[in-house]
Amino acid sequence: MSEAPILSVHNASRHYRSGEAVVRALDGVSFDIHPGEVVGILGPSGSGKSTLLLIAGLLEPPTTGEIYIRDRLVSEPGADLDSLRDFRRKNIGFVFQKANLIPFLTAVENVALTLEIDDVPARAARDYASHLLGSVDLAHRVGNLPTRLSGGEQQRVAVARALANDPALVLADEPTAALDGIRGRQVISLFREIADARRAGVVVVTHDPRVQDLFDRTIELRDGWIVGENVTRRAERSLPRYCDR
Ligand SMILES: Nc1ncnc2c1ncn2[C@@H]1O[C@H](COP(=O)(O)OP(=O)(O)OP(=O)(O)O)[C@@H](O)[C@H]1O
Numbered sequence: 001m002s003e004a005p006i007l008s009v010h011n012a013s014r015h016y017r018s019g020e021a022v023v024r025a026l027d028g029v030s031f032d033i034h035p036g037e038v039v040g041i042l043g044p045s046g047s048g049k050s051t052l053l054l055i056a057g058l059l060e061p062p063t064t065g066e067i068y069i070r071d072r073l074v075s076e077p078g079a080d081l082d083s084l085r086d087f088r089r090k091n092i093g094f095v096f097q098k099a100n101l102i103p104f105l106t107a108v109e110n111v112a113l114t115l116e117i118d119d120v121p122a123r124a125a126r127d128y129a130s131h132l133l134g135s136v137d138l139a140h141r142v143g144n145l146p147t148r149l150s151g152g153e154q155q156r157v158a159v160a161r162a163l164a165n166d167p168a169l170v171l172a173d174e175p176t177a178a179l180d181g182i183r184g185r186q187v188i189s190l191f192r193e194i195a196d197a198r199r200a201g202v203v204v205v206t207h208d209p210r211v212q213d214l215f216d217r218t219i220e221l222r223d224g225w226i227v228g229e230n231v232t233r234r235a236e237r238s239l240p241r242y243c244d245r
């Protein structure tokens with residue numbers, strides 16, 4: 001029997017009222033993310049990418065449609081998202097379009113906080129946070145406050161923070177936007193490792209052409225709709241050997 005998808009989005013839309021007009025930020029989108037998949041969401045500015053992540057991350061309710069995480073219905077129109085706070089914290093790692101670090105905590109404290117909220121002892125939380133920061137090449141910056149980190153360094157702290165609670169689903173909004181090509185690929189490769197090792201599902205919104213070959217699949221949005229899907233890496237990897245020639 002095949003594993004249940006980590007994330008299923010069923011016919012989700014999100015409409016915002018703007019005076020008399022209604023903005024259809026998302027307009028009937030359906031897709032699944034399976035365990036071990038790293039999927040890119042592409043599309044022009046304003047096409048609904050961030051809205052889609054907010055809905056999938058249970059940070060906003062859909063106007064229509066349902067969100068399932070591991071076959072459990074977790075969000076539908078009118079859902080009380082506050083009651084899902086614990087579920088969200090345990091299951092979802094979110095990297096926001098802006099790093100959103102807590103300004104008076106150092107890099108390592110920002111990452112460790114996620115674990116301490118879950119009652120991990122402070123010492124163990126700090127050790128694991130330092131380890132995660134090492135995996136985004138920030139071992140030498142663990143004691144810096146966000147104001148003493150570059151934009152790209154802050155973004156990498158935000159990536160480490162999103163991974164701290166070992167989430168089944170990682171949602172990242174332009175996590176490589178402030179990074180150079182090599183660091184950008186490192187971040188997506190780290191997502192890849194987590195997807196492979198822990199069977200997590202990862203969804204990455206990106207405009208960055210330098211990382212697109214690292215996705216298993218890409219989904220393209222335009223005006224709140226899915227206008228295209230491309231299977232990339234996973235298809236190549238799963239080809240039987242005799243197809244190589
Ligand atoms: N809270 C809101 N109220 C009203 N309209 C909104 C709101 N949030 C988003 N929108 C609108 O919904 C549309 C989709 O926005 P969204 O932020 O999802 O786009 P995006 O694809 O992430 O764009 P970008 O690449 O610029 O980040 C846009 O037209 C935006 O103006």
Ligand SMILES: [Mg+2]
Nearest residue numbers: 049050051097
């Ligand atoms: Mg956006």
